[in-house]
Amino acid sequence: MAEYKEIIFEKQRGGVLITLNRPEAMNAISRNLIKELHAALDEIEGDPEIRAVVVTGAGRAFSAGMDQGKTASGRRRDLHWPYGIPTGQSAAEVINSWRSESRNFMRLWEFSKPIIGAINGWAMGAGSWFALFTHITIASENAVFAQPEVRHGSNTSFMWTLLGGFKNALRYGLTGDHIDAQEALRIGLVVKVVPADQLLDECFSIVERIAHIPPETVKINLQIATMGLQMMGLRDALTLDNQLSAPAHVMLREELRRPLDEARFNEGTKKYLMLRDGPFQPEPFGPRSKRK
Amino acid sequence: MSDYKEILYEKQRGGVLITLNRPEALNAITRSMLKELHQALDEAEADPEVRAIVLTGAGRGFCSGFDQRTTSGRRRDMQWPQGMPTDMSTADLLNYWRKDDAKLLHIFELTKPVIGAVRGWAMGGGCWLALFTHITIAADDAVFAQPEVRHGSNTTFMWTLLAGFKNAIRYGITGDHIDAGEALRIGLVNKVVPADQLLEECFSIVERIAHVPPETVKINLAISTMGLQMMGLRDALALDFELSVPAHMMLREEFRRPLDEARFNQGTKAYLQLRDGLFQPEPFGPRSKKSK
Amino acid sequence: MSNYQTLLYEKQRHGVLITLNRPNALNAMNQGLLGELDQALAEAETDPDIRAVVLTGAGGTFSVGEDISGDDPGTAWPYGIPEGSSLVHEYNRLRDADRRNILGRQLYRWEYPKPIIGAVSGWCLGAASWLALTCHVTIAADDAVFGQPQVRHGANTDFIWVALAGFKNALRYSLTGDPVDAKEALRMGLVNQVVPKDKLLDECFAFVERVAHVPPETVKINLAIATSGMEMMGLRKAWTLNAELAAMARLTKREEFNKHLEDAKKKGGVEAFLEARDKPFQPEPFGPKAKKSK
Numbered sequence: 001m002a003e004y005k006e007i008i009f010e011k012q013r014g015g016v017l018i019t020l021n022r023p024e025a026m027n028a029i030s031r032n033l034i035k036e037l038h039a040a041l042d043e044i045e046g047d048p049e050i051r052a053v054v055v056t057g058a059g060r061a062f063s064a065g066m067d068q069g070k071t072a073s074g075r076r077r078d079l080h081w082p083y084g085i086p087t088g089q090s091a092a093e094v095i096n097s098w099r100s101e102s103r104n105f106m107r108l109w110e111f112s113k114p115i116i117g118a119i120n121g122w123a124m125g126a127g128s129w130f131a132l133f134t135h136i137t138i139a140s141e142n143a144v145f146a147q148p149e150v151r152h153g154s155n156t157s158f159m160w161t162l163l164g165g166f167k168n169a170l171r172y173g174l175t176g177d178h179i180d181a182q183e184a185l186r187i188g189l190v191v192k193v194v195p196a197d198q199l200l201d202e203c204f205s206i207v208e209r210i211a212h213i214p215p216e217t218v219k220i221n222l223q224i225a226t227m228g229l230q231m232m233g234l235r236d237a238l239t240l241d242n243q244l245s246a247p248a249h250v251m252l253r254e255e256l257r258r259p260l261d262e263a264r265f266n267e268g269t270k271k272y273l274m275l276r277d278g279p280f281q282p283e284p285f286g287p288r289s290k291r292k
Numbered sequence: 293m294s295d296y297k298e299i300l301y302e303k304q305r306g307g308v309l310i311t312l313n314r315p316e317a318l319n320a321i322t323r324s325m326l327k328e329l330h331q332a333l334d335e336a337e338a339d340p341e342v343r344a345i346v347l348t349g350a351g352r353g354f355c356s357g358f359d360q361r362t363t364s365g366r367r368r369d370m371q372w373p374q375g376m377p378t379d380m381s382t383a384d385l386l387n388y389w390r391k392d393d394a395k396l397l398h399i400f401e402l403t404k405p406v407i408g409a410v411r412g413w414a415m416g417g418g419c420w421l422a423l424f425t426h427i428t429i430a431a432d433d434a435v436f437a438q439p440e441v442r443h444g445s446n447t448t449f450m451w452t453l454l455a456g457f458k459n460a461i462r463y464g465i466t467g468d469h470i471d472a473g474e475a476l477r478i479g480l481v482n483k484v485v486p487a488d489q490l491l492e493e494c495f496s497i498v499e500r501i502a503h504v505p506p507e508t509v510k511i512n513l514a515i516s517t518m519g520l521q522m523m524g525l526r527d528a529l530a531l532d533f534e535l536s537v538p539a540h541m542m543l544r545e546e547f548r549r550p551l552d553e554a555r556f557n558q559g560t561k562a563y564l565q566l567r568d569g570l571f572q573p574e575p576f577g578p579r580s581k582k583s584k
Numbered sequence: 585m586s587n588y589q590t591l592l593y594e595k596q597r598h599g600v601l602i603t604l605n606r607p608n609a610l611n612a613m614n615q616g617l618l619g620e621l622d623q624a625l626a627e628a629e630t631d632p633d634i635r636a637v638v639l640t641g642a643g644g645t646f647s648v649g650e651d652i653s654g655d656d657p658g659t660a661w662p663y664g665i666p667e668g669s670s671l672v673h674e675y676n677r678l679r680d681a682d683r684r685n686i687l688g689r690q691l692y693r694w695e696y697p698k699p700i701i702g703a704v705s706g707w708c709l710g711a712a713s714w715l716a717l718t719c720h721v722t723i724a725a726d727d728a729v730f731g732q733p734q735v736r737h738g739a740n741t742d743f744i745w746v747a748l749a750g751f752k753n754a755l756r757y758s759l760t761g762d763p764v765d766a767k768e769a770l771r772m773g774l775v776n777q778v779v780p781k782d783k784l785l786d787e788c789f790a791f792v793e794r795v796a797h798v799p800p801e802t803v804k805i806n807l808a809i810a811t812s813g814m815e816m817m818g819l820r821k822a823w824t825l826n827a828e829l830a831a832m833a834r835l836t837k838r839e840e841f842n843k844h845l846e847d848a849k850k851k852g853g854v855e856a857f858l859e860a861r862d863k864p865f866q867p868e869p870f871g872p873k874a875k876k877s878k
Binding site: 447462539544 | 699720721722747748773775776791794795797798799800801802803805806807808809810811812813814816817818
């Protein structure tokens with residue numbers, strides 16, 4: 001069994017609990033975390049004792065999204081204005097660097113065993129996508145879903161549309177606004193909301209039920225849903241999704257982007273987030289809303 | 293800026309308020325109003341000061357549908373038993389109905405978000421306008437319906453896309469009225485607010501959108517709308533368009549003749565009474581038993 | 585009008601009430617019943633008095649699904665196919681059965697020119713849930729329970745659950761066979777409305793009467809806008825794939841999962857089989873076999 005540093009891998013109750021384990025970074029997704037997740041999935045695939053996977057986050061967050069500091073989203077210091085291109089690079093290179101055709105989420109979607117998201121807290125950006133790509137998703141009452149990075153040059157995911165319908169997806173995907181567990185339930189991003197202390201038990205009781213059923217049957221019934229949606233064009237929609245990530249990340253306006261970059265590099269992440277999210281306070285739902 | 297006669301075009305708060313402006317006719321859509329609406333959308337799309345569009349109706353209603361007198365040509369001189377206008381061949385008639393396109397897809401495919409602000413009646417073509425907008429907020433007095441299906445007209449696949457086939461069929465084959473609460477439940481609208489908060493709610497969304505770079509908004513809009521096209525929406529709507537032809541042409545004398553005669557001899561009120569009388573009370577809304 | 589053995593066919597209020605009528609078997613669907621249902625629908629299709637079809641079950645329950653009573657041939661282990669048979673024969677039989685008997689009938693009802701309204705009270709399980717959910721409109725009584733327990737013994741779900749409830753809700757219940765009650769069914773979008781049991785048929789026929797006020801060709805077209813529209817979005821492709829996966833699912837038998845169920849059935853009939861199959865899943869999350877909370 002592999003040695004994991006950024007995830008915890010705990011077999012139990014007919015399944016495995018994978019905990020995203022970078023609580024000091026709100027479980028931000030680093031290159032290494034992705035690597036470890038793939039290794040974990042490889043391990044799970046080969047282990048007949050594991051009938052389903054539960055994914056959750058350590059601490060207050062499920063995942064705050066892609067790690068700004070450490071991954072290739074490369075908030076480069078040296079964006080050359082007015083071009084909006086990193087110094088020394090061509091537009092061709094920049095665009096190409098965003099066309100990584102990442103198969104990470106598709107691997108979750110097409111996985112041969114059910115993956116259950118146990119959303120314990122903040123699920124932001126790619127963290128929200130992770131939650132959405134799970135086959136079954138249960139939220140704790142504290143869960144928050146949002147894509148705040150769309151506020152500064154990034155794309156949403158078609159999965160919000162597939163699950164929530166285009167009106168709900170656009171209401172929240174164009175502005176990055178926060179939604180809480182109840183709104184997520186209402187629009188179809190999760191199937192149930194439970195008190196925080198019941199979250200993992202709820203998920204593992206589903207795992208235990210699945211474990212009573214032959215694995216091939218579970219796999220087939222999983223694929224009736226996932227491949228069925230591919231048949232309905234989901235694959236094409238997600239292909240388009242992928243390709244739209246490049247323009248979303250490279251089409252940057254100086255007047256909007258430069259102050260954010262400068263805040264981040266000169267004053268730090270906190271200042272950057274205040275600048276990015278300040279105009280959007282209060283949020284419509286969640287801890288930063290006016291409610292309660 | 294063009295001079296609009298049947299709509300109002302009022303830039304404000306980072307967006308534009310387009311108001312269907314024929315309150316004396318409950319904002320019934322004429323050919324010229326439709327033309328002005330499309331022009332206005334083009335104007336808004338090209339204006340960098342306009343970040344999003346709010347579409348509403350003047351007076352206390354959103355829109356009562358396509359103006360019977362000008363758009364769908366309810367000809368006086370139907371020949372029975374043929375069920376065709378006196379001097380037209382089947383070829384003429386097919387051609388006529390196949391070019392009667394309201395081009396509502398223009399709204400859906402616009403590169404800036406369109407937010408429907410619906411209070412009061414949103415009937416027939418008016419209901420379709422509300423459905424094709426990217427985000428829809430309803431006042432608590434909103435009513436959605438397609439009563440024209442009762443006398444030889446088609447519904448739209450947008451009901452199915454948003455509400456699922458069961459809800460779409462329940463209301464689309466009988467033209468029954470639904471209220472704001474039911475519209476929210478089945479997914480036609482994002483939110484219901486008191487009527488006096490309707491425009492404020494919509495423009496606060498516009499202002500949030502205005503904080504996000506325009507190219508980002510454009511891409512994230514496309515992820516949803518084009519994603520759905522990838523899933524076959526365009527094909528479904530193409531079928532829709534072709535099905536409107538038989539819907540309008542296949543008229544039975546015993547149903548249609550009395551309606552036409554009522555309209556021409558006694559006026560619209562008598563016609564509506566005859567058409568809708570059989571369907572009273574409606575399941576929801578001001579004409580239901582539920583209303584006080 | 586034919587005499588039906590397993591159905592009731594009662595014209596009324598501008599429609600017809602077709603009742604699955606094998607109450608002693610909780611309306612379990614065998615080939616005889618399904619064949620008669622096809623006939624009844626064909627009869628209703630061409631009858632101009634009939635503007636819509638209401639489909640329900642006798643004895644206060646819709647149907648417990650495919651009829652699994654009757655003797656099964658012995659299974660050769662570890663192969664998991666009937667003794668003396670071959671894989672090619674079994675697989676071919678199942679593929680044809682899934683495409684013709686199930687998908688073929690489903691598409692017939694899906695593309696039917698008149699609205700078919702499911703009136704569901706009591707149990708609506710397995711293939712009967714597919715029957716009810718592929719109806720154009722479905723009204724549930726407050727005691728309705730929908731579920732697909734057959735997935736527990738090596739059988740498939742149907743894409744219609746996904747088409748209505750989204751993949752997350754569909755998978756929550758179709759990977760485990762867990763039942764849902766009327767309220768959860770409404771929340772998920774499986775049904776249009778939930779009404780008190782004694783109002784179920786009246787609610788359905790009140791709708792039929794509304795439909796009857798609309799010209800038939802118009803109703804037919806507006807029905808197609810939804811149903812053919814979804815086919816344009818790929819539903820038919822999803823269902824075609826479904827049929828292939830269904831045949832695979834029915835061939836998926838493992839000695840350690842299935843043998844003891846077959847033995848239970850041999851010894852104690854369907855009841856014993858069901859008890860053995862569902863025992864590990866008690867209590868259910870919803871329905872009569874759930875833990876009563878509070």
